[in-house]
Amino acid sequence: MGSVEFEAIQGIVRFGYGKLTDCCFLLATIKDAEKTRGWIETAPVTNAVALSDAPQTALQVAFTYEGLTKLGCSSALLSQFSTEFKTGLNNNARARLLGDVGESAPEQWFWGSENNKVDVLVMLYARPGGLDAWKEAIQSGGWNEAFRVVSELNTSYLGGTEPFGFTDGVSQPELDWERSRVPQQIEDTYTNRITLGEVLLGYPNEYNRYTDRPLLPSDASSADLLPVAEDQPNMRDFGRNGSYLVLRTLEQNVDEFWRFIRGHSEDEATAEMMAEAMVGRRKDGTPLVPLSSSPIPGVDTNDNRNHFDFASDPDGLKCPFGAHIRRANPRNGDLPSPPVSGIKRLLTLLGLGEKTLNSDAKASSRFHRILRRGREFKNTPISTQTDETSTHEGIHFMCLNANLARQFEFLQSAWLMSTKFDALTDESDPLLGSRERIEGAAPPDSFTLPSEQLGERRTVGGIPRFVRVRGGAYFFLPSLATLRYLTAIGQSRE
Numbered sequence: 001m002g003s004v005e006f007e008a009i010q011g012i013v014r015f016g017y018g019k020l021t022d023c024c025f026l027l028a029t030i031k032d033a034e035k036t037r038g039w040i041e042t043a044p045v046t047n048a049v050a051l052s053d054a055p056q057t058a059l060q061v062a063f064t065y066e067g068l069t070k071l072g073c074s075s076a077l078l079s080q081f082s083t084e085f086k087t088g089l090n091n092n093a094r095a096r097l098l099g100d101v102g103e104s105a106p107e108q109w110f111w112g113s114e115n116n117k118v119d120v121l122v123m124l125y126a127r128p129g130g131l132d133a134w135k136e137a138i139q140s141g142g143w144n145e146a147f148r149v150v151s152e153l154n155t156s157y158l159g160g161t162e163p164f165g166f167t168d169g170v171s172q173p174e175l176d177w178e179r180s181r182v183p184q185q186i187e188d189t190y191t192n193r194i195t196l197g198e199v200l201l202g203y204p205n206e207y208n209r210y211t212d213r214p215l216l217p218s219d220a221s222s223a224d225l226l227p228v229a230e231d232q233p234n235m236r237d238f239g240r241n242g243s244y245l246v247l248r249t250l251e252q253n254v255d256e257f258w259r260f261i262r263g264h265s266e267d268e269a270t271a272e273m274m275a276e277a278m279v280g281r282r283k284d285g286t287p288l289v290p291l292s293s294s295p296i297p298g299v300d301t302n303d304n305r306n307h308f309d310f311a312s313d314p315d316g317l318k319c320p321f322g323a324h325i326r327r328a329n330p331r332n333g334d335l336p337s338p339p340v341s342g343i344k345r346l347l348t349l350l351g352l353g354e355k356t357l358n359s360d361a362k363a364s365s366r367f368h369r370i371l372r373r374g375r376e377f378k379n380t381p382i383s384t385q386t387d388e389t390s391t392h393e394g395i396h397f398m399c400l401n402a403n404l405a406r407q408f409e410f411l412q413s414a415w416l417m418s419t420k421f422d423a424l425t426d427e428s429d430p431l432l433g434s435r436e437r438i439e440g441a442a443p444p445d446s447f448t449l450p451s452e453q454l455g456e457r458r459t460v461g462g463i464p465r466f467v468r469v470r471g472g473a474y475f476f477l478p479s480l481a482t483l484r485y486l487t488a489i490g491q492s493r494e
């Protein structure tokens, strides 16, 4: 297998920048394409080369489809992006699919709606106390001539805990940076290691294929700045080492969350248990199911909190089927039931295997992973650009993936929002569900708790919506080579 160009990949793909606790996201429109190209040319964008320690600061840059259009990318190039990226998050059909309805509908967003669309996302990270100076440095020079800032999203360092009170950032897929993984057509068991092509464009994905992305003929103007496409050597790869980035501002109603839970619990211990059942982990991140006795590829063996799948809990007695982490990553292999052998396996492959109520409800986990890179906010106005001064809490949810439809959108719609998941009905994700009622159907606002801790199986109904979407957009996070190409558009390079 070929090598990986860490110097060309933006660092956020490889690192969460955990030591860079201070962070803000600048969302801007492009005022002047030429000035923007000038700014990009000198911007010290941080790459993914490993250092002996985390850097003092980091800068990452991503563009929406509109942003790339304004920068002068040709229509032949732009047309090769995925439909999801081209049509954007702020789109009626997509909003319904993702549960962005009612108070969470795009028209209500304070960034990313039709009235406040953005072209560029500039992510600034710094060690404690260093953000103001870093922001000033980045916004010097031609910044004001190039951009108009629509929103400046604040973040807060909460020590790795999200506002409901649970440890966040525990589980991530492990990317196969060595490029040693050769995915099989059918894999019986759960793996946490996924091919690079699930997150980075230009590399083989879990189907052992290259995801479609913009390619240019080798003789196109400035194409020599781009790497050769691995799968099509006569083309240059605009997408290689880049990724699609999803950013959504999710406001959490923490008071309502705990009020509802306490209102349905006999005592504080039961309340805590119900909240943990909704998440699928204890507050400190400990899973609700026992650790697996067999090795799971790609699981960090130093962190016991991920060494599990749900095979030991087939009836959801310890971790409910509907728990947030069980929906977000069912940790299963490609076949509907745990590994089978011989004739039974053959029958399963032919679709003639034994059918149980939940045998077909989940797709295989490895095709639907995302790399999460979000940051929390608490006791702060969400944005310094909005007029409101009231404070809020939530997550600027961010994830990276190579295929928006198969990864982020599938996860959000088929697993989190769907009322039909793993033999459940009338339930959607207990933390995130939109609770939107479809005519003729029961309201999707209940949650079934396991019987093991309570001594009986219990369903609570009437759950309100705890998380409101306040803004969002799809971005393309280009490689550093592609950033160089973007600065060269329209220039003669004799």
Ligand code: HEM
Pocket (backbone or CB within 6 Å): 162, 164, 166, 167, 168, 169, 170, 171, 172, 250, 251, 252, 279, 281, 285, 324, 325, 328, 329, 370, 394, 395, 397, 408, 411, 412, 416, 431, 432, 467
């Ligand atoms: C305010 C909204 C959200 C809250 C409070 C929240 C909370 C959590 C918590 C506490 C965990 C367990 C710890 C961890 O592994 O990080 C978790 C895991 C996870 N969440 Fe969320 N989450 C939110 C939104 C989302 C969204 C929008 C998605 C995807 C569309 C998502 C996908 C995931 C995934 C993939 C995992 C890891 C599952 C695993 O591999 O075990 N979350 N979340």
